[in-house]
Amino acid sequence: MNKTVLDKLKTYIYGFDVLEIDVFPAEGDPNSFDFIDREEDEVIASANFDEEGLANFSTYNDEESQAGPLKRDILINKAYTFIDEFYPRDFSETLCLSALIDMDEFTMIVFNQKDKKFGLELPNSGISFSIMPNGMISHVERDYHKVEVIYPKSCITAEKAKNIFLKELRLVPVIAKYDKGTYVNGDNRYYFVYEIEDYVMEVGADGKLQTIEMFGVERQQYAGEVYLSDPADLYTLAGLTEDHMKIYESKTKKGRIEVWSKKSKQELAVENAELAEIQLAIPDTVKLLFNQDGGLLRLLSEDNNSHATVITAEQALKKANEVISEEYTKKKSTFQLLQGDAELHHYANEGQSEIYAYRFCYHRFEQGIKVQNAEIAIEICAKTGSLLRVETDQVIFADLSMLNIQQSITMEEAAETYKKGLSMELSWVKDLENGMYSLAFVPSFPQTKGHIRCINATSGEPWIIDTSCMEEFE
Numbered sequence: 001m002n003k004t005v006l007d008k009l010k011t012y013i014y015g016f017d018v019l020e021i022d023v024f025p026a027e028g029d030p031n032s033f034d035f036i037d038r039e040e041d042e043v044i045a046s047a048n049f050d051e052e053g054l055a056n057f058s059t060y061n062d063e064e065s066q067a068g069p070l071k072r073d074i075l076i077n078k079a080y081t082f083i084d085e086f087y088p089r090d091f092s093e094t095l096c097l098s099a100l101i102d103m104d105e106f107t108m109i110v111f112n113q114k115d116k117k118f119g120l121e122l123p124n125s126g127i128s129f130s131i132m133p134n135g136m137i138s139h140v141e142r143d144y145h146k147v148e149v150i151y152p153k154s155c156i157t158a159e160k161a162k163n164i165f166l167k168e169l170r171l172v173p174v175i176a177k178y179d180k181g182t183y184v185n186g187d188n189r190y191y192f193v194y195e196i197e198d199y200v201m202e203v204g205a206d207g208k209l210q211t212i213e214m215f216g217v218e219r220q221q222y223a224g225e226v227y228l229s230d231p232a233d234l235y236t237l238a239g240l241t242e243d244h245m246k247i248y249e250s251k252t253k254k255g256r257i258e259v260w261s262k263k264s265k266q267e268l269a270v271e272n273a274e275l276a277e278i279q280l281a282i283p284d285t286v287k288l289l290f291n292q293d294g295g296l297l298r299l300l301s302e303d304n305n306s307h308a309t310v311i312t313a314e315q316a317l318k319k320a321n322e323v324i325s326e327e328y329t330k331k332k333s334t335f336q337l338l339q340g341d342a343e344l345h346h347y348a349n350e351g352q353s354e355i356y357a358y359r360f361c362y363h364r365f366e367q368g369i370k371v372q373n374a375e376i377a378i379e380i381c382a383k384t385g386s387l388l389r390v391e392t393d394q395v396i397f398a399d400l401s402m403l404n405i406q407q408s409i410t411m412e413e414a415a416e417t418y419k420k421g422l423s424m425e426l427s428w429v430k431d432l433e434n435g436m437y438s439l440a441f442v443p444s445f446p447q448t449k450g451h452i453r454c455i456n457a458t459s460g461e462p463w464i465i466d467t468s469c470m471e472e473f474e
Contacts, residue, residue, distance in 0.1 A: 005054065005086065006023050006033060006047070008085060008086070009035070009045070009047055009057060009086075010023075010035065012045075012057070012059065012082070012136075012137055013035060013044055013045045013059050013061065014059070014061060014134075014136045015061050016037060016044060016061070020037065020038045020039060021035050021036065021037065021038065021044070022035070022036045022038050023035055023036070024036060026046065029048075031048060031049045031050060032046065032047070032048045032049075033046065033047050033048075033049075034046050035047075043060065044059065044060055044061050045057070045058060045059040045060060045061075046058050046060075052142075052144060052145070053086070053087065053088070053142075054086050054087070054140075054142065055141075055142050056139070056140060056141045056142065057137075057139070057140040058138065058139045058140075059136065059137065059138050059139075069133030069134065070133065070134065070135045072100060072107070074135065075100075075107055075109065075131050075135060076097065076100070076109060078131060078135055078137065079109045079111070079127075079129045079131065079137075082129070082137060082140065083095065083111070083127060087127070087142075091144060094113045094114075095111040095112065095113060095126050095127065096111065096112060096113070096114055096121070096473070097109070097110075097111055097473045098110040098111055098112040098121060098126070098472070098473060099470055099471065099472050099473065100470070100471045100473075101469055101470045101471075102469040102470075103130075103469070105132075106130050106131060106132050106133070106138060107130075107131050107133075108128060108129065108130055108131075109128070109129040109131060110126070110127075110128045110129075111126040111127045111128070112124070112125050112126040113125040113126055113144075113147055115147075115149050115428060115437070117151060118426070118439075120426065120427060120428055120439075121427075121428065122147055122149070122428050122430070122437055123427075123428065123429075123430055124143045124430050125143060125144060125147050125430075125437075126142075126143060126144060127140065127141065127142045127143070127144070128140075128141045128143070145435055147437065148435065148436045148437065149428065149436070149437040149438075150436055150437065150438045150439075151439070152204075152205040152206060152438075152439050154205075154206070155205040155206075155426075155439065156203075156205065156206070156207045156441075158423065158424045158425075158426065158441060159424075160207065161203040161207070161424040161441035162422060162423070162424045162441075164203050164207060164209065165200055165203050165422075165424060165441070165443065166419060166422075168199060168200045168209065168211075169196070169197075169200075169415060169418070169419075170196075170197040170199055171194040171195065171196060171197065171411050171414055171415055171418075171455070172194065172195045172197050172370070173192070173193075173194055173195075173369055173370075173411070173457065174192075174193060174194075174195045174369060174370050174371065174372045174454075175190055175191070175192055175193075175366055175369050175370070175371045175372065175400060175403065175405075176190065176191065176193050176195065176371075176372040176373075176454055176463075177189070177190050177372070177373075177395070177398075178190070178191055178463065181466075182465065182466060183453075183463045183464060183465065183466055184448075184450060184464045184465075184466045184468075185464075186463075186466070190398065190400055190403055191403075191456055191457075191458070192369065192403070192404075192405045192406070192407070192456075192457045192458060193454040193455060193456050193457055193463065194411055194414040194415075194454060194455045194457055195372065195453065195454045196418060196452065196453055196454065198212060199211055199212055199219070201214075201215070201442075202427075202429055202440040202441060202442045203424065203440060203441045204438065204439075204440045204441075205426075205438070205439040205440060205441070210429075210440065218340070220338060220339075220363075221338075221339045222336035222337060222338060222339060222363065223336065223337040223338075223339050224336060224337070225334050225335070225336055225365075226321050226324045226325060226329070226334070226335045226336065226337060226362065227325070232322050232326060233326065234296065234323075234326055234327055235260075237319070237322055237323050237326065237387055238260075238286050238288070238299060238301065238387050239286065239301065239386045239387060240260055240286060243262050244260045244261060244262055244286070245260065245261065245262070245264075246258060246259070246260055247259055247260065247261050247263075247264060247265050247268075247275070247285075248265070248272065248275040248276070250272075250276055252276065254278065254289060254297075255289050255290050255291045255292065255297055256289070256290045256291075256292075257275075257276055257278060257287065257288070257289050257290075258287070258288045258290070259275045259282075259285055259286070259287050259288075260285065260286045260288075261284055261285045261286070262284065263284055268282065268283075268284065268285070270282055275287075278298050278300060279298075279300070280300075281300055281302045282302060283302045284302060285301070285302060286299070286300075286301045287299065287300040287301070291394075291397060293397065295327075295328075295392075295396070295397045296327050296328075296390060296392060297392050297394075298389075298390060298391060298392065299387060299389060299390035300388075300389055301386060301387060301388050301389070310382050310383060311380075311382060311383075311384075311385045313358055315385060316358035316360075316380035316382065316385065317337075317358070317360060319380050319385060319387065320358075320360040320362075320378040320380055321337075323378055323387065323390065324362055324376065324378075328364075328376065328396060333364055333365070333366055333396075333400075334364070334365045334366075334368075335362040335363065335364055335365065335376070336362065336363055336365060337360060337361070337362055338360075338361040338362065338363060338375075340361070344356055344357045344358065344359050344379070356381075356382060356383075357379045357380060357381055357382055357388055357389075358379065358380045358382055359377060359378070359379045360377070360378050360379075360380075361375055361376070361377050361378075362375065362376045362377075362378070363375055364376075364395070364396055366400045366401075366403065367400075367403070367405050369405060371395060371398075371400065372395070373393055373395050374393050374395040374396050374398075375393050375396075376390065376391070376392050376393070376396060377389070377390070377391040378390050404458070406457075406458050407457050407458070408457065408458045408459070408460070409455075409457060409458075409460045413460070414455035414457065414460070417452075417455050417460060417462055418452055418455065418462070421445050421447055421448055421452055421462065422443060422444075422445065422452075423443075423444045423445065423446055424441035424442070424443065424444065425441065425442055425443075425444035426439065426440075426441055427439075427440060427441070427442050428440075429442070445464075448462070448464045449467060450464040450465040450466060450467045451464070451465045452464055452465075453465055
């Protein structure tokens with residue numbers, strides 16, 4: 001690798017003397033390099049190269065990130081300077097400033113190329129920067145691979161594309177949170193709304209629909225309500241016995257953590273920090289995370305005992321249903337099982353697989369209406385039948401018992417509100433598998449400057465995605 005390029009990158013590592021920074025190839029990857037602070041012997045930055053040059057660069061020192069902040073034009077100029085210094089002119093001169101996004105802790109600046117015929121932007125064809133308020137570049141990611149576009153022989157009109165799109169428009173009644181961080185005028189309360197279903201991705205220039213099913217994503221269907229008259233105790237379901245002891249308990253911002261094991265901390269040879277990390281699996285332990293009201297948020301179990309016979313999907317489902325019935329239906333919420341393949345496969349050897357666990361996903365319903373972003377995922381070990389994991393969305397525990405489910409406008413009226421704001425914008429769409437671009441019409445909402453995601457079923461108010469943090473450039 002060109003030593004001059006690596007030496008130049010050193011100058012972008014803030015707070016360090018370039019003479020005190022060593023550079024070594026990363027272990028197992030001759031195209032990656034680690035920048036080491038000689039005094040502390042710590043990795044402070046890394047870079048990766050490919051046949052086209054510098055692919056990405058990251059710095060890990062944020063001690064000076066609170067200095068500043070600098071004006072947007074200065075941040076943009078810093079990105080331009082980096083581009084001019086590290087990328088060939090025949091590439092850098094094709095780039096245009098696409099967007100500036102305020103991510104609170106840093107600013108993301110995106111550059112893309114444009115096609116020569118229509119002058120339309122080619123998404124993911126350039127470079128993105130993450131820049132701290134003081135101007136320190138914390139991350140650079142180059143997407144550039146020799147751009148190949150497919151120009152259509154003919155193109156339908158935007159109006160025809162809109163008609164094709166609207167024929168497949170589907171609204172779904174749901175209960176959703178009017179999130180302040182997501183929507184214009186959001187108030188963080190829950191409402192009964194009609195949600196726009198993500199089914200049609202775009203309409204091709206030739207008029208052909210691109211749907212989620214073409215990308216292997218199936219529409220959600222449910223197998224019915226979960227009901228058990230005699231559920232078991234949670235600790236019993238988690239496989240705890242009289243031989244288990246509570247080896248750790250702590251209250252954190254996440255909630256209350258309990259860790260159980262048949263072995264002591266000394267026998268397990270673990271520190272409290274490892275026990276407190278709910279996402280870290282430790283052999284021979286069961287970790288549980290509860291919210292302030294005692295609701296189960298997470299469960300993580302590592303069972304090293306293995307039986308010769310594999311339990312059936314039906315047996316695993318019975319165990320998962322018991323968890324739902326015991327732990328999550330106490331407030332009269334109902335849950336329905338998401339249909340789909342319950343088996344997960346663990347690949348022990350190349351070309352061979354064995355069933356490792358069954359995974360079941362459940363969705364919360366309130367007053368017969370689906371609650372948005374309210375899922376529970378449960379994994380049952382296929383060898384032992386033990387409860388391995390529980391992953392719970394926070395919305396599962398929201399009190400919606402007093403929510404007024406009143407439909408003042410029909411679904412057809414809500415659809416009309418959506419149609420009035422909808423336009424179809426001609427854009428390039430990138431096929432991530434082969435990297436080629438094709439021309440298509442995508443939904444756009446020029447009047448609201450943000451996509452309409454839901455329509456309030458009581459007031460008729462459209463819920464508009466807040467895009468004020470993003471400044472787009474022509």
